[in-house]
Amino acid sequence: MGPLLVLSGLLLLVYAALSSQSKIRLSYSPVLNFCTFFYSSFLKPHSKDDSLVGQQGALESFYKVQANVYDETRKRLLCGREDMLALAAAQLNFQAQQGLFRHSKPVWVDIGGGTGYNIEAMHAFLDVPGFFSAVFLVDLSPSLCAVARRRFQRLGWDVKVVCEDARTFRLEDHLEKLDDAKPAARELPEYASAGINWVYKADLITMSYSLSMIPDYYTVIDSIVRLLAPTGLIGVVDFYVQSIVETAGRNYVGGSLNRHVNWLGRVFWRAWFDCDRVNLEGARRDYLEYRFGTKKIMDQRNYLLGGIPYYVFLGCHCQGVYARSQDLLETVDASCTESPQIIPAKGHEFLLPLLPQPAMALETRSKAYESAIINLSSNLPLPSTFYQSHQARIYYDEQLAKHTQFNGDYLYSFAWEDPRADQRLLQISDNDTILCLTSGGDNLLEYLVTASPRRIHAVDLNPNQNHLLELKVAAFQALPYCDVWKMFGEGQHPDFRRLLLDKLSPHLSSQAFQFWAKHVGRFTSSTSFYDYGGSGHAIRL
Numbered sequence: 001m002g003p004l005l006v007l008s009g010l011l012l013l014v015y016a017a018l019s020s021q022s023k024i025r026l027s028y029s030p031v032l033n034f035c036t037f038f039y040s041s042f043l044k045p046h047s048k049d050d051s052l053v054g055q056q057g058a059l060e061s062f063y064k065v066q067a068n069v070y071d072e073t074r075k076r077l078l079c080g081r082e083d084m085l086a087l088a089a090a091q092l093n094f095q096a097q098q099g100l101f102r103h104s105k106p107v108w109v110d111i112g113g114g115t116g117y118n119i120e121a122m123h124a125f126l127d128v129p130g131f132f133s134a135v136f137l138v139d140l141s142p143s144l145c146a147v148a149r150r151r152f153q154r155l156g157w158d159v160k161v162v163c164e165d166a167r168t169f170r171l172e173d174h175l176e177k178l179d180d181a182k183p184a185a186r187e188l189p190e191y192a193s194a195g196i197n198w199v200y201k202a203d204l205i206t207m208s209y210s211l212s213m214i215p216d217y218y219t220v221i222d223s224i225v226r227l228l229a230p231t232g233l234i235g236v237v238d239f240y241v242q243s244i245v246e247t248a249g250r251n252y253v254g255g256s257l258n259r260h261v262n263w264l265g266r267v268f269w270r271a272w273f274d275c276d277r278v279n280l281e282g283a284r285r286d287y288l289e290y291r292f293g294t295k296k297i298m299d300q301r302n303y304l305l306g307g308i309p310y311y312v313f314l315g316c317h318c319q320g321v322y323a324r325s326q327d328l329l330e331t332v333d334a335s336c337t338e339s340p341q342i343i344p345a346k347g348h349e350f351l352l353p354l355l356p357q358p359a360m361a362l363e364t365r366s367k368a369y370e371s372a373i374i375n376l377s378s379n380l381p382l383p384s385t386f387y388q389s390h391q392a393r394i395y396y397d398e399q400l401a402k403h404t405q406f407n408g409d410y411l412y413s414f415a416w417e418d419p420r421a422d423q424r425l426l427q428i429s430d431n432d433t434i435l436c437l438t439s440g441g442d443n444l445l446e447y448l449v450t451a452s453p454r455r456i457h458a459v460d461l462n463p464n465q466n467h468l469l470e471l472k473v474a475a476f477q478a479l480p481y482c483d484v485w486k487m488f489g490e491g492q493h494p495d496f497r498r499l500l501l502d503k504l505s506p507h508l509s510s511q512a513f514q515f516w517a518k519h520v521g522r523f524t525s526s527t528s529f530y531d532y533g534g535s536g537h538a539i540r541l
Contacts, residue, residue: 064143070115079302081208082121084237084312086501087296088204089125091233091314094389094506100231105133106203107175109227111166111220112210113137116148119159125502128157135159136202138169166220171200171227201229207236211288212278221291228317234292236313239273240299241266242282248399251371254294254384254510255398257408257518258301261309269308285311290380293318293387296510298517318381368394384510393470393509396463403463408515410464411534412440419446428453435459440535441469445476467512474507491528496520 066073095101110118116137122128128135137159139145145163152159160174205228214220228234244260247253261269270280289297292315302308372382372395381387383395396403422443428434428451436444438460447453460466475484479499486493493499497520505513522532530539 064141068147070144070147071117074117076304077302077308078209078237079304079308080237080298080300080310080312081118082124083298083300083501084206084208084235084314085118085122086125086498087312087314087505088206088233088235089122090502090505091295091389092126092131092204095231095233101203103133105131107134107136107171107201108132108204108206109136109138109169109171109202111138111169111205111207111224112213113139113148113206113208114141114144114210116151116159116161118206118208119157120151120155132204134175136169136171136174137161138164138166140165166214167216167223169223169227171202175200201232202227203229203232205232205234207234207238209238211236211284212238212240212273212280215279217284218287221287225291225317230317232317233295234313234315236288236315237310238285239269239278239280239308239310240282240285241269241280241309242285246282246286250289251383251395251397252294252375252381253289254297255514256299257511257514258299259311265307265309285313288313288315291318292316293381294384294510295387296505296513297384298514316387366394367396371395388509389506392473393466393512398463398511402461406462406464408464409533410462410468412465413468413530413533413535415440415442417443419443419450423447423451430454433457438465438469441465441472444469445472463511464515467515470508470512471504471516474504477507478503487523487529491523491530492525493523496523 092106096106108119110116113119119128119135119137126132135157137145137148139148139161140163142163145161148159148161152161162169162174205224211217211220224234241261242259243263243266244256247256247259273280294313294315296312296314298312300310300312302310368383368385372386375382385391385393385395398404419442422428423446428447430452432451432453433455434444434447434453435457436447436459438444438458441458444456444458448456458466458469472488475487479487483493483499487496497517500513500516500520504516508516519532522529530536
């Protein structure tokens with residue numbers, strides 16, 4: 001009874017202070033901050049402002065009272081914002097190294113940016129004023145925009161805060177005087193032929209817990225499609241609830257590890273957030289994944305607050321890939337089907353007569369090619385493997401029993417065969433193409449380093465073995481020797497999660513990234529990385 005009276009008293013104090021427009025600085029008291037948040041979210045009646053209508057009026061009624069304490073009361077609730085920014089920053093850095101920006105510096109638009117927290121938080125990963133030529137924060141709440149303006153004035157950053165509906169925001173209305181942000185006159189031929197121009201496009205668009213609060217989300221997502229540059233990125237983090245049944249048969253979602261929310265969780269969290277006009281229906285995320293190609297996806301839980309489901313999405317422009325889809329498909333298909341029936345290069349004369357005649361007439365295509373053709377003919381995004389920085393991972397159906405039989409883990413964390421014996425017997429040269437089992441990945445990496453074969457096909461029924469190979473290759477590509485040694489020499493790295501987000505993610509497929517995001521503890525715990533997997537049991541024996 002006592003705690004209830006104390007809470008009631010604090011809420012009355014907050015109500016009195018807000019009603020009388022007191023000059024009390026609530027932001028200095030965590031207790032009063034929480035009470036303000038609780039009152040605004042669950043007790044405060046909806047107040048109508050005649051000057052604001054529709055969604056803007058509803059947002060202002062909700063946020064006006066708590067705008068000054070918004071950041072302090074959302075630190076524990078809105079998880080994953082830094083993860084989304086880290087993934088976006090890592091991909092931006094990679095694209096900058098590849099020279100993929102349209103001009104010297106990219107343009108960033110933060111949709112539903114509120115108080116500007118995301119833009120300041122991005123400074124931990126990128127030099128925001130120096131990296132971007134222009135940064136825009138777009139939000140419909142005047143109170144939150146006022147907080148954002150004070151934030152950037154304090155930081156001394158030239159961030160354009162625009163209080164406007166995201167559906168009507170256009171860069172051409174704000175970029176006229178920013179000469180360094182204007183795109184060059186040139187256009188890439190493949191995009192020009194598809195009717196896509198470079199003019200007034202954003203290189204990065206982010207949405208942090210705003211998509212779930214937008215009633216007319218279809219038109220907002222459609223407007224973002226038009227706003228995003230052909231080589232641009234979109235990063236989204238938000239709440240969700242969804243059953244795995246809803247995504248069955250979709251080969252473009254980038255993996256479904258940890259995506260399923262049970263029935264009780266779906267009912268409870270949808271009803272709970274509906275009280276604050278936050279909509280968790282799966283159609284919002286579905287439409288996002290339908291309109292953009294998936295680079296990375298990560299499904300997490302906020303266990304500190306009861307296991308609230310949220311997702312982190314990093315995507316790209318579908319049209320940018322469609323414009324060059326045929327060349328991309330043919331390149332991937334050719335690399336997968338060097339030998340039509342996976343037979344020795346000099347064995348055709350002996351083996352082909354033994355094949356049935358209809359089989360000889362059929363054109364052999366890879367699984368990647370076939371899945372892509374099905375998607376393109378159905379107006380769907382390509383499988384996520386096509387949108388990665390490296391098209392090395394070939395599409396596979398992760399729901400098939402032959403892949404799920406391994407219970408989501410690899411068997412071999414390393415290989416104990418001696419690849420030097422293979423090279424001595426096979427005399428591998430730079431003209432050879434190798435087909436081998438992935439296993440721990442060590443043997444084929446040895447072949448790659450010492451013999452430099454033309455191409456290596458790594459095949460394994462266990463997809464988690466290929467996740468491990470991807471991690472090892474990414475580490476060699478993106479990390480200095482000391483980090484590689486800690487990971488695979490000592491078997492431990494306390495900063496593995498940071499490396500995964502900041503350095504390794506651009507070089508991993510979405511499924512491999514999901515796997516290692518879930519198993520960060522294999523490098524950060526007191527147990528060695530080599531103690532995990534099937535081979536770990538043998539080591540412990």
